[in-house]
Amino acid sequence: MKRIFLKVAYDGTAYCGFQFQPGDPTVEGELNKALSVLTGEDTEVIGASRTDAGVHAMGNVAVFDTCSTIPAERFAAALNTKLPDDIRVTESREVPDGWHPRKQECRKTYEYHIDNSRTGNPLRRLYTMHFPRRLDVERMREGALCLTGEHDFTSFANPSSQVLKNGGSAVRNIEEIRIDGEPGGEITITVRGNGFLYNMVRIIAGTLLDVGTGRFSPEDMKMMISACDRTKAGITAEAKGLLLKGIDYQEGTE
Amino acid sequence: MKRIFLKVAYDGTAYCGFQFQPGDPTVEGELNKALSVLTGEDTEVIGASRTDAGVHAMGNVAVFDTCSTIPAERFAAALNTKLPDDIRVTESREVPDGWHPRKQECRKTYEYHIDNSRTGNPLRRLYTMHFPRRLDVERMREGALCLTGEHDFTSFANPSSQVLKNGGSAVRNIEEIRIDGEPGGEITITVRGNGFLYNMVRIIAGTLLDVGTGRFSPEDMKMMISACDRTKAGITAEAKGLLLKGIDYQEGTE
Numbered sequence: 001m002k003r004i005f006l007k008v009a010y011d012g013t014a015y016c017g018f019q020f021q022p023g024d025p026t027v028e029g030e031l032n033k034a035l036s037v038l039t040g041e042d043t044e045v046i047g048a049s050r051t052d053a054g055v056h057a058m059g060n061v062a063v064f065d066t067c068s069t070i071p072a073e074r075f076a077a078a079l080n081t082k083l084p085d086d087i088r089v090t091e092s093r094e095v096p097d098g099w100h101p102r103k104q105e106c107r108k109t110y111e112y113h114i115d116n117s118r119t120g121n122p123l124r125r126l127y128t129m130h131f132p133r134r135l136d137v138e139r140m141r142e143g144a145l146c147l148t149g150e151h152d153f154t155s156f157a158n159p160s161s162q163v164l165k166n167g168g169s170a171v172r173n174i175e176e177i178r179i180d181g182e183p184g185g186e187i188t189i190t191v192r193g194n195g196f197l198y199n200m201v202r203i204i205a206g207t208l209l210d211v212g213t214g215r216f217s218p219e220d221m222k223m224m225i226s227a228c229d230r231t232k233a234g235i236t237a238e239a240k241g242l243l244l245k246g247i248d249y250q251e252g253t254e
Numbered sequence: 255m256k257r258i259f260l261k262v263a264y265d266g267t268a269y270c271g272f273q274f275q276p277g278d279p280t281v282e283g284e285l286n287k288a289l290s291v292l293t294g295e296d297t298e299v300i301g302a303s304r305t306d307a308g309v310h311a312m313g314n315v316a317v318f319d320t321c322s323t324i325p326a327e328r329f330a331a332a333l334n335t336k337l338p339d340d341i342r343v344t345e346s347r348e349v350p351d352g353w354h355p356r357k358q359e360c361r362k363t364y365e366y367h368i369d370n371s372r373t374g375n376p377l378r379r380l381y382t383m384h385f386p387r388r389l390d391v392e393r394m395r396e397g398a399l400c401l402t403g404e405h406d407f408t409s410f411a412n413p414s415s416q417v418l419k420n421g422g423s424a425v426r427n428i429e430e431i432r433i434d435g436e437p438g439g440e441i442t443i444t445v446r447g448n449g450f451l452y453n454m455v456r457i458i459a460g461t462l463l464d465v466g467t468g469r470f471s472p473e474d475m476k477m478m479i480s481a482c483d484r485t486k487a488g489i490t491a492e493a494k495g496l497l498l499k500g501i502d503y504q505e506g507t508e
Contacts, residue, residue: 011376056377080373088373119334119342122265123310123497127377243377 003065003099004072006031006045006079007091012056013126013240014086019050027051027087031062034082038075039068048101048247049108052199054239056127059090059109059246061101101247107175108196109245112189112205112237114181121186128186129205129241135183135212142218143211144177144189147204147225154228156204157197158236170197170228177204190245199236207234257319257353258326260285260299260333261345266310267380267494268340273304281305281341285316288336292329293322302355302501303362306453308493310381313344313363313500315355355501361429362450363499366443366459366491368435375440382440383459383495389437389466396472397465398431398443401458401479408482410458411451412490424451424482431458444499453490461488 008031016024020032028047035043048061070078075092083089115121115128116135147156154170157163164170174193181187189208191201207224210216216234224232262285270278274286282301289297302315324332329346337343369375369382370389401410408424411417418424428447435441443462445455461478464470470488478486 009373009376011379058375058377076373085374085379086376088376090371090373117344119263119330119344120339121312122263122340122342123312123381125265125339 001065001067001097002072003063003095003097004075005091005093005095005099005101006062006064006075006089008060008062009058009088009090010056010060011086011126012051012054014084015053017051017053017055018047018057018060020044027057027060028062030083030087031064031079034079035064035066037082038078039066039070041066041068046101048106049244051242051244052239055242055244056240057244060244061247061249063095063099063101101249105194105250107192107194107248107250109190109192109248110196110201111243111245112191112201113241113243114187114189114205114209114237116181116184116187118184124186126240127243129238131209133213135187135209136214137179137181137183137187137212139214139218140189140208140212141179143208143216143221144179146218146221148174148177151225152228153197153200153225155224155230155233156200156207157230158199158203159230161198163197172196172200179208202237202239202242203230203233203235205241206237209237210234255319255321255351256326257317257349257351258329259345259347259349259353259355260316260318260329260343262314262316263312263342263344264310264314265340265380266305266308269307271305271307271309272301272311272314274298281311281314282316284337284341285318285333288333289318289320291336292332293320293324295320295322300355302360303498305496305498306493309496309498310494311498314498315501315503317349317353317355355503359448359504361446361448361502361504363444363446363502364450364455365497365499366445366455367495367497368441368443368459368463368491370435370438370441372438378440380494381497383492385463387467389441389463390468391433391435391437391441391466393468393472394443394462394466395433397462397470397475398433400472400475402428402431405479406482407451407454407479409478409484409487410454410461411484412453412457413484415452417451426450426454433462456491456493456496457484457487457489459495460491463491464488 045062072094326348
């Protein structure tokens with residue numbers, strides 16, 4: 001028995017999210033199905049990030065256990081012959097027995113993509129939130145700076161978060177928020193940190209859009225953080241603008 | 255009666271090309287339908303470029319005649335409320351009576367997008383040709399230089415081209431071919447010129463890929479041009495990698 005690590009990219013448009021749900025198309029369901037066809041085993045992957053319906057990924061991570069004789073590095077290519085074309089395994093390798101993708105120190109990078117053009121770009125409609133209002137990107141950068149660092153992000157989490165319901169900590173460390181692009185074009189918010197609460201990146205994006213339009217000031221971010229109250233922050237931006245870019249594990253996967 | 259110019263962007267994935275075909279989804283068919291709903295007139299647009307099934311556009315052009323009192327500049331926003339979300343009119347304005355988008359001096363810019371990654375990026379699968387073989391981009395640039403300028407492009411045209419069948423000239427002037435990107439990532443071939451034969455950009459892209467792999471040498475391009483024989487050039491690259499970026503009219507539209 002060995003444990004195999006998979007790096008997974010997918011277009012989330014057609015899926016009800018990553019996590020398996022009986023009867024609905026999910027990324028996890030497709031991975032399990034392809035693995036079972038390939039190995040003849042009844043396989044269930046463990047995912048690193050349970051992305052929501054419509055959210056995309058370039059570098060989500062999943063592991064599974066197998067007795068198959070297929071070499072670990074070959075699983076990527078073999079799985080891609082069985083998977084639908086909107087899911088691709090870009091890397092596979094063996095990891096230590098019991099290595100768990102949600103129980104390791106890691107750094108996640110998300111991108112939130114905003115189409116700020118007037119009419120919307122039809123070629124980017126599935127991968128951006130169309131937001132045609134005038135945005136002050138410099139103001140958004142100032143607001144982003146206030147969110148950077150270690151804070152209690154209760155105001156920036158969906159209150160139905162299991163972690164919060166179970167009384168867990170909402171303290172997270174955002175290492176960096178970078179905003180690229182020009183008003184009228186595509187604007188990308190890149191957020192990197194050691195952990196995220198449920199919907200946290202989408203609420204940060206929605207709130208920074210409100211800073212960009214002038215509804216909030218950059219300094220309002222500080223008040224929102226200290227309030228620890230979801231109703232003080234901005235909207236949850238649309239799922240389809242969110243991309244899980246990658247997960248870096250500090251150790252234990254080599 | 256006035257003539258209105260439309261700049262049109264679309265995701266070609268769901269369409270059997272631009273040109274109207276009874277019973278099939280086409281971009282022209284959707285534009286005609288939306289205009290008829292909007293104006294109450296039985297409208298047929300005239301398109302600048304009849305892109306093939308699966309080909310995308312950021313700046314195709316179409317015109318139509320109307321007696322509607324809707325101001326010319328308002329048609330873009332009004333049409334977008336009636337069009338499916340994979341077609342967007344990004345600009346509308348009045349042009350002189352009888353102005354015809356295929357009978358004016360113009361410069362067209364196409365992009366051909368190649369996904370050179372090993373496994374293919376699922377988020378770009380509808381907008382690129384996946385070509386995972388190792389490419390020498392510098393060699394492709396040398397080959398592209400041989401195609402630049404005024405030549406007889408018979409070898410780079412689909413022989414079923416109406417122009418060629420009618421005994422028309424295959425002489426065209428390519429102003430520039432630019433190749434951006436790195437091996438293993440997305441590589442974009444940008445082609446700008448005053449006119450293109452049927453499938454010409456896709457055959458140029460397919461041939462330059464063969465130069466990139468080493469099947470052809472850059473100098474072979476000269477032999478291909480002088481042969482005036484379609485069988486001497488490379489394959490016709492996939493439709494979905496092609497994007498009509500824009501059409502610049504030198505005069506008559508202001």
